[in-house]
Amino acid sequence: MTYRMILNETSYFGAGSIKHLIDEVKKRHFKKALVVTDKDLIKFKVATKVTDLLDKAGFQYEIYDEVIPNPSIAVVKKGVEVFKKSGADYLIAIGGGSPQDTAKAIGIIINNPEHADVRSLEGAIQTKHPSVPIIAIPTTAGTAAEVTINYVITDEEKKRKFVCVDPHDIPIVAIIDSEMMASMPPKLKAATGVDALTHAIEGYITKGAWELSDMMHLKAIEVISRALRSSVKGEAKGAEDMALGQYIAGMGFSNVGLGLVHGMAHPLGAFYGTPHGVANAVLLPHIMAYNAEFTGDRFRDIAKAMGVKNTEKMSIEEARTAAVEAVKALNKDVGIPPTLREIGVVESDIPELAKAALADVCTGGNPRDTNLKEIEALYRSIY
Template structure:
């Protein structure tokens, strides 16, 4: 069975990578750009680190779109689309975390495929015909990998659901991953986005469509995250740089092979309670790993090894599987992630959450096919 890999045409990495934005704008001959950025990053002049390079491009005009909430909504996408149209933009620079990039992706794809302007028709694998308005993606968090993926998530507030949209036409034309843009992240955000990246790597590694190429990316990402996340939370510069690379590498993999049950259970938590996505993933990951263990062959041994567990080759199957789960749980605790959903989930909502998880686009990729009743029990274990 052949497999397909879709990646950015170009990406820049490491301290100093921001200068690459000027090269990309000039190479693409962009003349009118909308900068998608949240208000905090603009008001605190973090986006100015990028704009100083845009100001060096002769003849370039730009404006801003800042009306983007965490877990961006259909309205956010349509508002951004209006700015693109009114400004007659030929490009986007998206500065921020996954929310900013997802909003930019939705607006950019509709701008060139107007038949999807209802937004809801983008859910799943959308049959768009044209590449989106070019996006240069500059992450300010190390976790979502939205700068390298063909996936983006938009919240349908009316129906209380997150729509997972999958479209190779939406991938940014360039990713600029400079850890300098991440140094303003507080401890908690670094921890939750880092655990989001670990979830991407582990779910991508064990998903049904995983292959040798994606496995290579995911194992390296697990290794780097396990080693550098705690230090990155303390704003160590080398650790910031390694974590920024690790989350991108995880994105290179999972974008092409899919995810699983952790994400399908986390998405409705964000839609219903506005739970930060990385926090939801981190809390769910060990419990779902335990559930999936029997369907993963020898892969948990390699997860345990990448997490730094010693002596895995001498362990029984049951022991190395438990060791992998424990290593993930220990890392999550070490960076102060909550251990359960008691302060988030209301028991009367579990039926709705479970059905939403069953309907989520990530669920079919899970290595073990869950029933709705099993998902209900997984939620209940954590409250």
């Protein structure tokens, strides 16, 4: 059996680490950046923390700020045209998963024009050429898009999200600065934080898991579980720990895959624009319970990593229950809604949601093989 790990060429961590951006631009002899972000990050002057550095250093850039949550094919296509006209030779992605994913799609298409049809990027593919160089600067602690080889685009016409998996899309530099995440409101911290926990838990139990990824995922579960509550409260140490924990989770799952939580979450984003972190957070404990008997003793490890005491004395059934209950308790403490009804899911849509979830590329990694009937029943049980 052969395993593969793909990570960023260079990453920086810690409060204030954004200062290293200028050194990276200089040593790579980049000439002009296209800054990919969204209007809120411009409005609230989060992106300004980056552009001020570029201005001070005298570096050229142009801004593309039309990224939306759950970025669409149209957003990507417009970004490609903006890049072509700008004369840029690299991308700076500032934001959560949406700007990061948009930048990846732009960078891949620019250097692989045969994929101008964005839908052609779906699935696990091997493009001919690496993306335009990307420097990724996350402003949320959750998606870990800055370290993954995955990105997700919404096909609004067909009301579906599709996952693209391509080793050529990974940013060459990631700067994980918790001060760039300081403006996140508590609800966003909670949702993105449980998204990161979902990455770690699904990555630990997915069919592709192995020893190196296990090490990353267990550490990520530990860090996120101890830090998320304090991060949501606005504590600086919690925020810095969350920035690290979500990145560690990304290091793992990017290389081994995910499971049914993501498979069922993606259609919610496509149908209703549900924030991805919220969708994952609502689904996670229920699908953990659905998967439990197909995970061996791994839920015992998850429960221990989440701080549950005396797990070694528990039966396997008790340990599995403890892991699920620990996630439910964390969700409750940070204000995650308990049902799909509360996040705007329409019950009559469930059959179509189930079809989309079954077809999602993430679903194949689930430890328990599933089918349309069971997925539909899961949606209804969480409704």
